[in-house]
Amino acid sequence: MKKTNVLVLALLLVFVASCGVQMLPSRDSWYAKHYFIMKNYERETYKKLTDEGRQEFQQLFWQVRQPLAKEQFDERIAYIERIYKSENRSQPWNTDRGRIYLLNGPPASIDYKQNTDWVMTIDTSTGQSGSLMTERNKEDIQATTAEIWTYPYDKYFVYYIFTFAPPSTWKLSPSTYQNNPYLEGLETLNKDLIFGVVNEEEYKYKLSDLTQKK
Numbered sequence: 164m165k166k167t168n169v170l171v172l173a174l175l176l177v178f179v180a181s182c183g184v185q186m187l188p189s190r191d192s193w194y195a196k197h198y199f200i201m202k203n204y205e206r207e208t209y210k211k212l213t214d215e216g217r218q219e220f221q222q223l224f225w226q227v228r229q230p231l232a233k234e235q236f237d238e239r240i241a242y243i244e245r246i247y248k249s250e251n252r253s254q255p256w257n258t259d260r261g262r263i264y265l266l267n268g269p270p271a272s273i274d275y276k277q278n279t280d281w282v283m284t285i286d287t288s289t290g291q292s293g294s295l296m297t298e299r300n301k302e303d304i305q306a307t308t309a310e311i312w313t314y315p316y317d318k319y320f321v322y323y324i325f326t327f328a329p330p331s332t333w334k335l336s337p338s339t340y341q342n343n344p345y346l347e348g349l350e351t352l353n354k355d356l357i358f359g360v361v362n363e364e365e366y367k368y369k370l371s372d373l374t375q376k377k
Contacts, residue, residue: 196256202360216373216376227369239264267350267353
């Protein structure tokens with residue numbers, strides 16, 4: 164193997180290791196799909212289990228939650244897989260818009276910041292510039308440069324700003340976290356309301372039992 168290839172491989176391994184929990188597992192599709200709605204102690208428990216124990220965990224995971232939780236999860240995943248698959252075909256929920264939709268559900272409103280550059284045209288016969296207004300679809304990435312999702316939270320509003328990154332990705336803008344002190348509260352509230360455990364003490368006891376199985 165050439166020295167250049169060895170160096171590239173080494174740098175790649177360092178990069179992957181540095182990503183930590185941001186890198187979702189690719190071999191366990193169930194864990195990858197449920198990762199964002201799991202509690203920290205659930206993730207830690209799951210990683211310690213045998214294959215048989217993980218099968219039991221997956222059944223227990225929904226048994227300790229309200230039936231509505233599974234219905235909401237399935238509906239949101241189905242929407243995410245249909246709408247955001249162009250960003251990540253194997254794990255569309257592992258995208259910024261997919262993750263927010265899974266946690267919070269559909270936003271109260273979506274606003275679009277339009278790119279006005281596309282209305283300027285050049286008349287090749289005269290060389291003069293001018294405006295040509297044509298009807299553009301809001302899903303047209305050439306016309307739309309940002310999406311702003313709005314969610315009500317108590318008496319406030321929480322805004323998520325997504326910006327387009329070629330060729331097909333929408334990234335959560337850092338400005339989302341500026342002057343947005345209620346964002347974490349909104350996500351925690353929605354996670355607990357929809358995907359919360361009914362009896363956490365009893366659940367943890369059952370998880371402890373699972374870890375003891377060989």
